[in-house]
Amino acid sequence: MSQPKTKKETEDLLELYRQMLLIRRFEEASAKAYSMGKIGGFCHLYIGQEAVGVGAISALEQKDYIVSTYRDHGHALARGLEPKSLMAELYGKKTGIVSGNGGSMHFFDKKKNFMGGHGIVGGHISLAAGIAYASKYREDGAVTLCFFGEGAANIGSFHEGMNLAAIWKLPLVMICENNHYAMGTPEYRALSVKDVSVRATAYDIARDHIEGDEVRKVRDHVKVAVERARRGEGPTLMEISTYRFRGHSMSDPAKYRTKEELDKYKQGDPLIKAEKDLLSAGWAQEELTKMDETILKTVEESVDFAEKSEEPPLGWLYKHVYAENV
Amino acid sequence: MAVLTYREALNRAMTEEMEKDPNIFLMGEEVGHYEGAYKVSQGMLAKFGEKRVIDTPISENGFAGVGIGAAMVGLRPIIEFMTWNFSLVAIDQIINSAAKMNYMSAGQFPIPIVFRGAGGAGGRLAAQHSQSFESWYAHIPGLKVLAPYTPADAYGLLKTSIRDNNPTIFIESEVLYGSKGEVPEGEFLIPMGKSDIKREGTQLTIISWSRALMYVLPAAEKLAKEGISVEVLDLRSIRPLDEEGILASVRKTNKVLIVEEGWNVAGFGAQVAYLIQKEAFDYLDSPIERITQEDVPMPYAANLEKSSLPSEEKIIKKVREMIQ
Numbered sequence: 001m002s003q004p005k006t007k008k009e010t011e012d013l014l015e016l017y018r019q020m021l022l023i024r025r026f027e028e029a030s031a032k033a034y035s036m037g038k039i040g041g042f043c044h045l046y047i048g049q050e051a052v053g054v055g056a057i058s059a060l061e062q063k064d065y066i067v068s069t070y071r072d073h074g075h076a077l078a079r080g081l082e083p084k085s086l087m088a089e090l091y092g093k094k095t096g097i098v099s100g101n102g103g104s105m106h107f108f109d110k111k112k113n114f115m116g117g118h119g120i121v122g123g124h125i126s127l128a129a130g131i132a133y134a135s136k137y138r139e140d141g142a143v144t145l146c147f148f149g150e151g152a153a154n155i156g157s158f159h160e161g162m163n164l165a166a167i168w169k170l171p172l173v174m175i176c177e178n179n180h181y182a183m184g185t186p187e188y189r190a191l192s193v194k195d196v197s198v199r200a201t202a203y204d205i206a207r208d209h210i211e212g213d214e215v216r217k218v219r220d221h222v223k224v225a226v227e228r229a230r231r232g233e234g235p236t237l238m239e240i241s242t243y244r245f246r247g248h249s250m251s252d253p254a255k256y257r258t259k260e261e262l263d264k265y266k267q268g269d270p271l272i273k274a275e276k277d278l279l280s281a282g283w284a285q286e287e288l289t290k291m292d293e294t295i296l297k298t299v300e301e302s303v304d305f306a307e308k309s310e311e312p313p314l315g316w317l318y319k320h321v322y323a324e325n326v
Numbered sequence: 327m328a329v330l331t332y333r334e335a336l337n338r339a340m341t342e343e344m345e346k347d348p349n350i351f352l353m354g355e356e357v358g359h360y361e362g363a364y365k366v367s368q369g370m371l372a373k374f375g376e377k378r379v380i381d382t383p384i385s386e387n388g389f390a391g392v393g394i395g396a397a398m399v400g401l402r403p404i405i406e407f408m409t410w411n412f413s414l415v416a417i418d419q420i421i422n423s424a425a426k427m428n429y430m431s432a433g434q435f436p437i438p439i440v441f442r443g444a445g446g447a448g449g450r451l452a453a454q455h456s457q458s459f460e461s462w463y464a465h466i467p468g469l470k471v472l473a474p475y476t477p478a479d480a481y482g483l484l485k486t487s488i489r490d491n492n493p494t495i496f497i498e499s500e501v502l503y504g505s506k507g508e509v510p511e512g513e514f515l516i517p518m519g520k521s522d523i524k525r526e527g528t529q530l531t532i533i534s535w536s537r538a539l540m541y542v543l544p545a546a547e548k549l550a551k552e553g554i555s556v557e558v559l560d561l562r563s564i565r566p567l568d569e570e571g572i573l574a575s576v577r578k579t580n581k582v583l584i585v586e587e588g589w590n591v592a593g594f595g596a597q598v599a600y601l602i603q604k605e606a607f608d609y610l611d612s613p614i615e616r617i618t619q620e621d622v623p624m625p626y627a628a629n630l631e632k633s634s635l636p637s638e639e640k641i642i643k644k645v646r647e648m649i650q
């Protein structure tokens with residue numbers, strides 16, 4: 001893959017690069033706000049993994065669904081959720097995407113079929129199977145994409161969700177973003193296999209395994225799985241190998257890994273890769289710098305918006321505990 | 327008026343609702359081809375087909391999650407747990423996903439789902455198959471919890487639950503499935519949060535629900551013969567709770583005994599007692615009493631099992647003491 005060849009390919013990569021850069025800058029800003037005590041709770045950053053979310057989500061149509069984990073900022077931005085309302089959510093303001101009810105781990109946007117960030121490791125996998133089940137039930141042609149980490153591949157919900165998706169041939173694409181650590185536990189201490197996707201064979205479903213440093217490659221592979229699902233041929237389990245440059249969350253200094261290891265992975269930074277490809281395809285450095293400036297401005301505006309927004313009124317405490325019966 | 331068994335009443339409620347709304351489906355272990363472990367879904371597979379009456383593998387956490395996911399996008403699943411004992415495997419999904427989804431999505435994703443199945447103690451099923459979990463689920467904001475005693479209540483409340491836009495924990499009583507009762511012809515609904523006076527009385531109120539009423543009602547009958555007039559209030563709906571109904575009865579009789587099949591410590595009866603002392607303290611002529619399952623896992627031995635549960639004798643003895 002690597003270098004784009006035609007103008008169309010170059011422009012395509014440029015758009016994907018823009019999305020990845022937005023995630024990077026948004027998360028740098030959230031890290032800063034977190035350090036200043038503006039953001040509470042846990043804050044799990046996606047920095048380093050951008051090519052996976054952006055590549056995978058760009059393989060979808062609007063009618064398709066996305067189910068995410070507590071590491072959901074990147075997935076939400078890649079789906080086109082508003083940076084302003086996401087930042088306001090991190091700040092716990094009433095203008096947040098879920099009006100301050102969710103915070104970092106629980107972004108939801110019904111209009112965009114963004115079915116949530118979920119905080120229980122692996123619990124969302126069977127929810128994703130359920131959403132895919134509904135698509136099959138209604139024959140609406142939608143596919144559900146579910147992200148999870150390699151740590152989640154050890155929990156019962158993963159196995160049950162995979163078996164149910166397999167026996168009912170659900171339109172589900174399960175993407176294991178293997179960043180090699182579950183909090184401080186390296187994969188070799190927790191997984192019986194080196195490649196999570198081989199577990200697909202136990203359920204007799206399709207599998208795939210790729211490196212997740214090239215955004216267009218990710219999309220091409222995910223597309224194959226999405227199309228398979230759309231044709232009614234059932235689920236796919238993919239492992240996309242990646243790396244998080246930060247700790248598990250903002251409160252984790254990541255002392256369990258060496259600097260050498262981190263440096264090695266930083267060589268494969270998906271943003272640098274895409275940038276190099278764009279430059280060698282003839283794109284001017286100034287154009288990219290200008291793009292970065294525009295993105296920085298968008299992010300600054302979202303921080304400003306979050307800062308200035310009001311907190312939810314206290315009267316909202318009991319709002320949405322129960323849905324109305326209309 | 328038709329006389330139906332508890333299981334037939336449940337079956338009628340589900341069947342009628344599914345005939346009306348194609349978004350409703352029934353899913354669980356053995357609900358289809360086997361027609362339900364307790365035969366509650368008899369005839370439903372033949373009527374609705376495999377698309378809407380779905381047999382699952384043994385994977386409670388998985389299919390509870392599937393139901394919740396499907397509900398997120400507008401279907402209205404009924405998830406049967408073969409018994410509530412096995413719901414513990416799915417409790418993460420029920421509490422962490424179903425109960426919280428509407429709140430954490432700020433109202434974007436209501437979860438119109440019914441989790442239903444056999445609950446309660448008895449039948450010499452021993453420690454792992456003989457327990458009441460109303461108190462557990464009632465603890466969770468975002469859930470509604472129902473536990474009907476009569477076939478008519480089972481019918482009317484199940485229909486209400488299916489139409490509710492929230493996750494409902496519908497605890498049927500394993501030992502009541504074959505019990506019979508009059509169920510009015512034609513459709514009717516029973517609102518949640520409404521208790522029912524199963525017997526009028528003046529001297530003392532017994533508050534109870536579900537199969538514990540099997541002991542309470544005959545006890546009240548016998549006490550009446552001794553000249554003691556007991557009012558029996560069937561909560562039916564644990565959450566929401568009919569606070570007004572409870573207080574009205576307490577104001578009338580001034581004495582309260584709470585009888586429940588679950589354990590004493592942190593049991594739901596403690597919550598009811600708190601409510602009464604808070605809101606009707608001045609009306610009480612004696613301390614509120616409780617009779618519950620003993621503070622032990624359910625024993626297998628017939629005599630021990632019996633002695634661990636509430637009984638007619640225990641209730642009669644306690645009421646006599648309280649009336650002194």
Ligand SMILES: Cc1ncc(C[n+]2csc(CCOP(=O)(O)OP(=O)(O)O)c2C)c(N)n1
Pocket residue numbers: 071119120121148149150151152153179180181182183248
């Ligand atoms: C059921 C459950 N157990 C433990 C946790 C605490 N926890 C949160 S994230 C995490 C690590 C998960 O790692 P992985 O699935 O690989 O995803 P990653 O964070 O690497 O994206 C743990 C143990 C949890 N949230 N849920």
